[in-house]
Amino acid sequence: MTNIPHVLILGGGFGGLSAANELRNSLPSSEVKITVIDKKDWFMVGFAKLWIINGTRTFENSIGSLKELEKKEIDFVQDEVTSINLEDNNVETKSQKFSFDFLIISMGAVLAPQKIPGLEENGFNLYDHNHLSKIHDKLQHIESGKIAISIMGMPYKCPPAPFEASLLIDSMLRKRGVRNSVQIDFYSPAPITLPAAGPEVSKQILELVNSEKINFHNSSKIKSVEQNKLIFENSEADFDLLLAVPPHVAPKVIYDSGLAKDSGFIPIDRDCKTPFENVFAVGDVTSLTVAENMTVPKAGVFAEGEGVTVAKNIISKIQAKESSALFDGKGGCFIESGRDTASLIEVDMFTNDKPSTNLTESTSDNLSKKIEFEKERLSKWL
Numbered sequence: 277m278t279n280i281p282h283v284l285i286l287g288g289g290f291g292g293l294s295a296a297n298e299l300r301n302s303l304p305s306s307e308v309k310i311t312v313i314d315k316k317d318w319f320m321v322g323f324a325k326l327w328i329i330n331g332t333r334t335f336e337n338s339i340g341s342l343k344e345l346e347k348k349e350i351d352f353v354q355d356e357v358t359s360i361n362l363e364d365n366n367v368e369t370k371s372q373k374f375s376f377d378f379l380i381i382s383m384g385a386v387l388a389p390q391k392i393p394g395l396e397e398n399g400f401n402l403y404d405h406n407h408l409s410k411i412h413d414k415l416q417h418i419e420s421g422k423i424a425i426s427i428m429g430m431p432y433k434c435p436p437a438p439f440e441a442s443l444l445i446d447s448m449l450r451k452r453g454v455r456n457s458v459q460i461d462f463y464s465p466a467p468i469t470l471p472a473a474g475p476e477v478s479k480q481i482l483e484l485v486n487s488e489k490i491n492f493h494n495s496s497k498i499k500s501v502e503q504n505k506l507i508f509e510n511s512e513a514d515f516d517l518l519l520a521v522p523p524h525v526a527p528k529v530i531y532d533s534g535l536a537k538d539s540g541f542i543p544i545d546r547d548c549k550t551p552f553e554n555v556f557a558v559g560d561v562t563s564l565t566v567a568e569n570m571t572v573p574k575a576g577v578f579a580e581g582e583g584v585t586v587a588k589n590i591i592s593k594i595q596a597k598e599s600s601a602l603f604d605g606k607g608g609c610f611i612e613s614g615r616d617t618a619s620l621i622e623v624d625m626f627t628n629d630k631p632s633t634n635l636t637e638s639t640s641d642n643l644s645k646k647i648e649f650e651k652e653r654l655s656k657w658l
């Protein structure tokens with residue numbers, strides 16, 4: 277180890293920013309050097325994408341600049357990571373090479389629409405920031421027809437978000453006075469709305485979307501998309517506007533480095549360690565098993581909690597302490613109703629024998645808390 281240990285963080289999203297800040301808030305720059313590398317120079321809280329779609333936000337007023345990290349003596353490098361060399365403790369980007377004492381991989385999940393034949397030509401990607409204002413325009417002009425929201429792979433980021441999108445779209449169309457002539461269909465490969473939240477919460481979410489006349493079609497496994505047509509394994513469906521959640525994979529460099537196999541994610545435990553000494557992984561790029569057939573959902577709150585866990589473990593190592601922190605598996609995701617209220621899905625994954633979830637009442641107070649959640653992240657991290 278060099279005199280001042282160097283923590284290299286790949287990805288400045290929820291996981292990377294929470295880890296960087298926890299480290300810097302605990303140790304000054306004389307005790308730890310921190311570098312964050314990201315190919316883009318901005319951060320956005322994921323759910324702001326839905327506000328760009330419904331027109332209450334623009335991209336420009338929803339982002340924070342990663343360059344602000346410099347003010348906290350956290351180095352920020354805007355570049356693409358091209359190689360992770362775990363045997364030699366270094367990482368290469370398109371233009372530089374960085375050595376590290378500790379590595380935190382927080383590179384998120386990559387959207388892979390190309391895995392579904394015909395999707396890129398015939399549908400929009402609900403999660404791609406480049407598609408959001410086009411989706412908004414389409415929703416501002418649609419007068420009649422069918423909107424299809426389709427989940428095309430599991431796991432995907434923030435399981436409630438597409439349901440929330442359907443409710444916000446319902447609300448937009450109601451305000452425009454065209455809702456009665458536009459049908460909204462929701463297709464999921466899963467048998468229930470939110471498998472990660474269990475059958476009880478799933479039933480409540482189903483009732484919520486049904487109460488707004490959004491048709492939920494379960495077990496609809498997509499094969500391909502044609503012009504105005506979804507082809508599922510066992511059926512077909514027409515649409516006029518398709519908003520898809522494409523399959524998610526890890527960044528290519530993760531497979532190249534051998535950290536994950538096939539189209540999977542980096543397997544971790546609650547200490548967020550990888551099999552490589554002083555190499556940690558957090559957030560959407562990982563897979564953390566909770567119970568049989570269940571992993572920690574891909575959500576910002578969990579990436580954040582894992583980022584803090586890793587920071588604590590690195591601080592212990594730097595201070596030559598024995599203690600090892602474990603991710604507590606607690607968090608909550610807001611779900612906006614489209615009627616100026618929100619409920620919160622509360623999750624506790626590890627306290628009891630099996631994960632517990634609870635859906636709170638939909639209130640305007642929860643909607644204020646959701647808005648505050650975003651403000652707080654942007655102001656405390658950047």
Ligand SMILES: Cc1cc2nc3c(=O)[nH]c(=O)nc-3n(C[C@H](O)[C@H](O)[C@H](O)COP(=O)(O)OP(=O)(O)OC[C@H]3O[C@@H](n4cnc5c(N)ncnc54)[C@H](O)[C@@H]3O)c2cc1C
Pocket residue numbers: 286287288289290291292313314315316321322323324325326355356357358382383384385402403433434437527529558559560561574575576577578579608609610
């Ligand atoms: C519409 C929507 C709504 C959501 N709502 C919620 C919500 O209400 N609550 C919640 O908790 N979560 C929500 N999420 C999910 C949340 O945004 C993600 O789970 C979270 O961002 C994951 O954090 P992360 O740090 O693992 O990855 P990310 O935040 O995705 O960060 C990964 C970073 O790595 C960078 N990167 C990737 N590859 C490279 C490379 N090769 N070189 C350099 N940089 C690279 C990326 O540019 C990115 O900045 C939502 C997501 C969406 C899309």
